[in-house]
Amino acid sequence: MANKRSPVNIFWFRRDLRLTDNAGLYHALKQGLPVIPLFIFDTHILDKLPDKNDARVTFIHHALAEMNEELTRFSSSLCVKYGKPEEVWQELTAEFDIREVIANTDYEPYATEREDKVRKVLGKNKIPLTTYKDQVIFEKDEVVKDDGKPYTVFTPYKRKWLATLNPELHLKAYPVTKYAKNFYAHTSWELPSLKQIGFEKSDLELPGKTYRDVIEDYHRTRDFPSVEGTSRIGAHLRFGTLSIRKVTLDAWEAREKTWLNELVWRDFYAMILWHFPETATAAFRKNFDNIRWRNHEAEFEAWCEGKTGYPLVDAGMRQLNETGWMHNRIRMVTASFLAKHLLIDWRWGEAYFARRLIDYDMASNVGGWQWAAGSGNDAVPYFRVFNPQLQQERFDPEMKYIRRWVPEFHDPFKYPKPIVDHREARERVLKEFKRAFAG
Numbered sequence: 272m273a274n275k276r277s278p279v280n281i282f283w284f285r286r287d288l289r290l291t292d293n294a295g296l297y298h299a300l301k302q303g304l305p306v307i308p309l310f311i312f313d314t315h316i317l318d319k320l321p322d323k324n325d326a327r328v329t330f331i332h333h334a335l336a337e338m339n340e341e342l343t344r345f346s347s348s349l350c351v352k353y354g355k356p357e358e359v360w361q362e363l364t365a366e367f368d369i370r371e372v373i374a375n376t377d378y379e380p381y382a383t384e385r386e387d388k389v390r391k392v393l394g395k396n397k398i399p400l401t402t403y404k405d406q407v408i409f410e411k412d413e414v415v416k417d418d419g420k421p422y423t424v425f426t427p428y429k430r431k432w433l434a435t436l437n438p439e440l441h442l443k444a445y446p447v448t449k450y451a452k453n454f455y456a457h458t459s460w461e462l463p464s465l466k467q468i469g470f471e472k473s474d475l476e477l478p479g480k481t482y483r484d485v486i487e488d489y490h491r492t493r494d495f496p497s498v499e500g501t502s503r504i505g506a507h508l509r510f511g512t513l514s515i516r517k518v519t520l521d522a523w524e525a526r527e528k529t530w531l532n533e534l535v536w537r538d539f540y541a542m543i544l545w546h547f548p549e550t551a552t553a554a555f556r557k558n559f560d561n562i563r564w565r566n567h568e569a570e571f572e573a574w575c576e577g578k579t580g581y582p583l584v585d586a587g588m589r590q591l592n593e594t595g596w597m598h599n600r601i602r603m604v605t606a607s608f609l610a611k612h613l614l615i616d617w618r619w620g621e622a623y624f625a626r627r628l629i630d631y632d633m634a635s636n637v638g639g640w641q642w643a644a645g646s647g648n649d650a651v652p653y654f655r656v657f658n659p660q661l662q663q664e665r666f667d668p669e670m671k672y673i674r675r676w677v678p679e680f681h682d683p684f685k686y687p688k689p690i691v692d693h694r695e696a697r698e699r700v701l702k703e704f705k706r707a708f709a710g
């Protein structure tokens with residue numbers, strides 16, 4: 272073990288919980304000083320989680336345990352702290368002779384704010400904090416319009432993204448193990464249990480890491496919620512337990528490119544949130560802020576519980592509540608139903624998804640919600656109101672998905688009548704949207 276006062280670098284894990292192909296970790300180890308691998312259970316985040324069996328916390332804990340196991344190969348272990356990051360860093364600067372802190376960039380507004388605070392603490396001790404791109408293929412201003420402004424429409428963004436991509440350069444793996452001998456030698460740090468950080472193990476099944484088997488057929492199967500036609504790797508991309516470079520390389524090398532398109536959407540929404548952080552809570556199209564949302568609490572509750580009387584909407588909400596995941600087609604249908612049929616503020620729905628989705632990602636969730644509500648930068652036109660009945664006929668024609676999640680849908684004694692009439696709801700929302708846009 273290195274002497275406590277001999278110089279070290281620290282690599283701070285956040286949304287990059289893996290030891291392979293990790294940009295920042297590679298650069299940290301390559302420098303030569305012993306590198307302490309650090310993770311902080313951030314109480315600013317944990318204290319706000321209402322469910323003590325939150326599956327995301329179980330997911331992270333599981334990923335940390337796996338990394339710890341792998342680190343024993345290099346006679347090292349994770350240093351895991353619990354608390355407010357700015358205070359934890361204060362303690363770490365007193366405990367170790369830190370020469371540099373290295374991390375991968377986290378683009379969310381809270382992460383940026385947190386980093387600013389930590390930079391101040393480190394700055395007082397003259398310790399630099401260096402960050403690397405790892406979470407996306409292209410970040411910030413790497414894919415922008417010819418005039419240097421950010422794209423706000425997906426299709427031209429995608430065209431430029433594809434034209435900019437050099438797979439040998441942008442998708443190349445970082446060979447972390449080449450310098451693994453530089454991990455700080457220390458095997459006795461303990462990973463706190465879930466209970467020690469105030470949580471319980473979630474009962475939800477955590478998603479697997481396989482995705483290759485869906486790529487070739489994705490364009491045919493992706494819209495049918497009863498088919499296992501999508502990868503379900505969102506949580507692994509969210510927490511970095513899979514490398515976005517490796518996943519994108521596999522998508523790039525496949526014959527069928529529809530799935531690659533989805534990964535570009537992910538970069539697109541991350542870029543939008545970075546350039547327009549205010550859209551996390553405000554409509555991208557400003558005139559949407561004039562809408563008088565009805566915000567009917569009992570109707571919102573019925574939507575959350577999957578009791579709207581629209582079987583496809585209810586199936587989606589029950590799938591979300593019971594598994595922590597919902598199929599993309601049904602995310603669109605349920606989101607549109609809340610914002611348009613019920614005229615409930617899209618932010619209520621966004622917050623509910625944020626609480627329930629294991630793959631919750633602020634950029635994609637806000638992007639998806641604003642798209643469905645019509646307030647987004649490249650959204651579905653405001654006057655297009657998904658008809659849940661027609662959506663069911665097209666995408667769940669044999670009602671397999673509905674039968675799975677709402678088995679009582681045909682029983683008038685057990686299943687509620689529709690909470691709103693489709694035609695009336697459509698007229699109501701169009702009237703309100705027109706009023707809001709005229710004012």
Ligand SMILES: Cc1cc2nc3c(=O)[nH]c(=O)nc-3n(C[C@H](O)[C@H](O)[C@H](O)COP(=O)(O)OP(=O)(O)OC[C@H]3O[C@@H](n4cnc5c(N)ncnc54)[C@H](O)[C@@H]3O)c2cc1C
Pocket residue numbers: 493501502503504505506508533534536537540597598599600602603606624628630631632633635636637639640643
């Ligand atoms: C209202 C709404 C809310 C959403 N909230 C989230 C969210 O919180 N987190 C999230 O990762 N995605 C979100 N999405 C996008 C999409 O629904 C999910 O990424 C997808 O359903 C996850 O399932 P999968 O992993 O099987 O995806 P696949 O279809 O297998 O796609 C592979 C990966 O590509 C990315 N991706 C796919 N579709 C999109 C998309 N439309 N936008 C951005 N990235 C995409 C995801 O990382 C996904 O894991 C939302 C969409 C809507 C309409």
